[in-house]
Amino acid sequence: MLDTSAGFAAQALAATADLTTPVAVVEETVLERNLARMATLARDSGLKLRPHAKTHKSPFIARRQLEHGAVGLTAATLHEAEVFADAGAGDIFIAHPPVGAAKRRRLAELAGRGLRLAVAMDDAELARDLPAGVEVMWEVDTGLHRVGTAPGEATARAVAGLPEGRLRGLFTHAGQSYAVERALAARQEWEGLAESAARLRADGIEVGELSVGSSPTAAWAAEAAAGGITEMRPGTYVFGDANQVALGAQQLEDCALGVVATVVATPERERRVLDCGTKSISADSRVQALAGWGFVLGHPDLRIERLNEEHAVVLGEADLKVGDRVVVIPSHACTSANLHPALLFVGAGEPRWEPVVARGWN
Numbered sequence: 001m002l003d004t005s006a007g008f009a010a011q012a013l014a015a016t017a018d019l020t021t022p023v024a025v026v027e028e029t030v031l032e033r034n035l036a037r038m039a040t041l042a043r044d045s046g047l048k049l050r051p052h053a054k055t056h057k058s059p060f061i062a063r064r065q066l067e068h069g070a071v072g073l074t075a076a077t078l079h080e081a082e083v084f085a086d087a088g089a090g091d092i093f094i095a096h097p098p099v100g101a102a103k104r105r106r107l108a109e110l111a112g113r114g115l116r117l118a119v120a121m122d123d124a125e126l127a128r129d130l131p132a133g134v135e136v137m138w139e140v141d142t143g144l145h146r147v148g149t150a151p152g153e154a155t156a157r158a159v160a161g162l163p164e165g166r167l168r169g170l171f172t173h174a175g176q177s178y179a180v181e182r183a184l185a186a187r188q189e190w191e192g193l194a195e196s197a198a199r200l201r202a203d204g205i206e207v208g209e210l211s212v213g214s215s216p217t218a219a220w221a222a223e224a225a226a227g228g229i230t231e232m233r234p235g236t237y238v239f240g241d242a243n244q245v246a247l248g249a250q251q252l253e254d255c256a257l258g259v260v261a262t263v264v265a266t267p268e269r270e271r272r273v274l275d276c277g278t279k280s281i282s283a284d285s286r287v288q289a290l291a292g293w294g295f296v297l298g299h300p301d302l303r304i305e306r307l308n309e310e311h312a313v314v315l316g317e318a319d320l321k322v323g324d325r326v327v328v329i330p331s332h333a334c335t336s337a338n339l340h341p342a343l344l345f346v347g348a349g350e351p352r353w354e355p356v357v358a359r360g361w362n
């Protein structure tokens with residue numbers, strides 16, 4: 001693998017020299033390039049961009065996404081939606097079913113703030129007593145087999161149970177793109193929605209929005225638009241990560257989030273231990289093509305073999321001794337960012353901290 005991220009590593013190491021590791025660092029010029037690229041891809045493809053802000057949970061990055069032309073944001077939790085509303089977002093889709101009295105109460109409070117709001121569901125029962133003005137984005141299962149009705153007839157039958165005037169549109173998330181060929185997942189994503197919309201429209205049901213979204217399938221935005229899709233919701237693209245690189249969706253130089261760690265032991269010549277573990281770089285998911293739990297910048301032959309809570313066991317030959325520091329690009333950026341109260345921004349002016357305000361589950 002060609003490692004062209006030496007600039008990021010040097011800046012991250014310099015900015016954190018006096019800090020205790022592990023510490024999460026964002027290269028802001030790389031982040032900005034990722035934001036601009038996705039905004040251009042969406043615009044050129046004729047799709048609205050509604051990025052999934054669960055990746056960063058940061059008001060600053062949310063505002064930059066909106067300034068780059070996003071029509072609104074996608075959120076996973078009520079907490080995220082509240083934080084991004086506070087940050088100025090006026091149009092939020094909560095891509096999670098609103099189940100339980102506490103979530104309903106918070107949803108009603110959000111709706112009372114005059115936002116344009118939609119929620120996800122695949123069960124018409126959940127649309128009963130939705131706060132006034134909150135629309136429904138119906139979830140179609142196009143291959144992930146998580147939430148969602150099957151495309152076509154099953155979706156048409158289920159959507160027919162919604163109260164009149166609630167449906168904004170259909171959405172799907174091709175999370176299977178992390179496990180199957182990306183082009184196939186992209187096709188499943190937009191074909192499943194297009195087929196379902198055609199079926200509903202044949203029954204006289206108006207379907208406004210058709211929303212797809214995952215970073216690995218984003219490259220097929222133009223094909224999706226040609227198939228009738230109106231909106232895309234990629235999330236991970238802002239930071240990139242080792243999973244995206246292993247899938248071929250982004251390059252190593254597109255990775256904007258790294259964790260600076262210190263070598264704390266070298267028990268064997270080809271085994272050393274870093275002070276970053278699952279409490280600073282997430283072990284949530286790793287695609288099959290990725291060997292190890294991320295990349296060590298500048299050391300393409302090292303493999304992060306194992307993670308414990310505060311230890312990363314790294315195998316391979318490298319000129320690294322106890323006390324040396326390295327920058328790790330995690331396998332999954334979203335769950336890694338969620339582990340840190342703040343991210344240290346470098347690369348554009350003086351280093352500064354940006355808080356990860358919407359982290360956690362409160």
Ligand SMILES: Cc1ncc(COP(=O)(O)O)c(C=O)c1O
Nearest residue numbers: 052095173213214215234235236
């Ligand atoms: C509903 C939904 N939409 C969009 C996304 C964004 O996908 P990615 O993180 O691959 O960009 C996700 C990711 O989990 C999701 O669950």
